[in-house]
Amino acid sequence: MGKAGRVACIFTPYVLTIASLICIIMVGLGCTKSSSDTLNNLYFMRINVQNISSEGSHTVTEVENILEQYGITSVTAQDVSDVLGKLQDDSTLADFYQIGLWGYCDGDINNNKTNVTECSKPKSEFYFNPFAVWGLDSSDIEGELPSDYKKVMNIYKTVSKWMFIAYIIAFSVTVAEIVVGFFAICSRWGSCVTTLFALLAFLFTTAASITSTVLFSIFKSSLGTTLKAYGISLSLGKNMFAATWLAVAFSLAALIFWTFSVCCCSGRSPYGHRNNGPRGITAEKAPYTYEPLGAGQVPYGQQQHTSYPPPAAHGGDYPMTNTNQRSNAYEPFRHS
Known part of the structure; x- marks a missing residue:
């Protein structure tokens, strides 16, 4: 198989690598521009506080039992109602908040249609802090929260930081994979080096996707039922998770085809080194000689x-x- 066959062999993993990079870029662009409807539909989690209520559907005893399950014993049900009452009366509180990789966006809900009005400035190693976003830093309830709750927030901050770093590394290695992929056209050694980059890209893309999926799924399953009693609903962004797992799928497929290009599809001519003669020269027997x-x-x-x-x-x-x-x-x- 000659150079033309080698180019055809490299074309498939090259396209798959570019597709994976596009998906990673889409994940990074989510919740970064309020004027883009496409980017506004890319978020890890949406917090809907349009119907927030300080009363809730739980009794005082049920609220205190729920708080105790999370290790919060110094906060009473009345404290929770007071904080939610402040949020309910706060005219600056948006109807919903969407969490992305670099920041968050907020907006209004009219006739069951969401309208993003503002997005925060992109920040590296971002994590959503409701006390800071909702202006509750000076509230007495934050100071009364036990150390267990603060440990949970620190874990969330640490995991969010790792998730951000994993996506950045996945993006960088995928770009390097595309650049090094040019040399794979020339030889199998180029394919070997490209395969190493493809393996790193797949590992970090998978790690970032698993982290984001597990992190926000736990939040939704553990806090969703409790907050729903107070009119606060949590929902996961299907488009964002579809993009990140498509990036994993494309990265895996690219890794498989890059590995295949190391073993097969040589760029050398099949007529070279025949009968220990010069490459590309074949002696033929003519009649009557x-x-x-x-x-x-x-x-x-x-x-x-x-x-x-x-x-x-x-x-x-x-x-x-x-x-x-x-x-x-x-x-x-x-x-x-």
């Missing part, structure tokens, strides 16, 4: 014949063999 004969071969016309009884009409003798054989004679004429 002189050729050396091997040992024991007899020239044409002087082959050994089997003697038969002479005809009665002639009575002559025919020789049994030809004794004038030469070990390295040339055939006078070569007939096809």
Whole structure:
């Protein structure tokens, strides 16, 4: 297979790598521009506080039991109602908040249609802090929260930081994979190096996707039921998770085809080094040419014949063999 076949072999993983990079870019662009409807539909989680209520559907005892399950014993149900009441009366509180990789967006809900009005400034290692976003830093309830709750927030901050770093590394390595992929057209060594980058890209893309999926799924499953009683609903962004897992799928497929290009699809000509001769030169035998004969071969016309009884009409003798054989004679004429 020549260079054309080599290019065709590299084309498939190259396209898959570009597709994976596009999906990673879409994940990074989510919740970064309020005027883009496409980017506004890319978020990890949406927090809907349009119907927030300080009363809630739980009794005081149920609220205190729920708080106790999360290790919050110094906060009463009345404290929770007071904080939610402040949020309910706050005119600056948006109807919903969407969490992305670099920041968050907020907006209004009219006739069951969301309208993003503002997005925060992109920030590296971002994590959504409701106390800071909702202006509750000076609230007494934050100071009364036990150390267990603060540990949970620190874990969330640490995991969000790792998730951000994993996406950045996945993006960088995928870009390097595309650049190094040019050299894969020339040789299998180029494919080998590209395969290493493809493996790193797949590992970090998968790690980032798993982290984001597990992180926000836990939040939704553990807090969704409790907050729903107070009119606060949590929902996951299907488009964002579809983009990140498509990036994983494309990255895996690219890794498989890059590995295949290391073992197959050589760029060398199949006619090279034949019969230890110059590459690309093949000797062909033309008709009616002189050729050396091997040992024991007899020239044409002087082959050994089997003697038969002479005809009665002639009575002559025919020789049994030809004794004038030469070990390295040339055939006078070569007939096809």
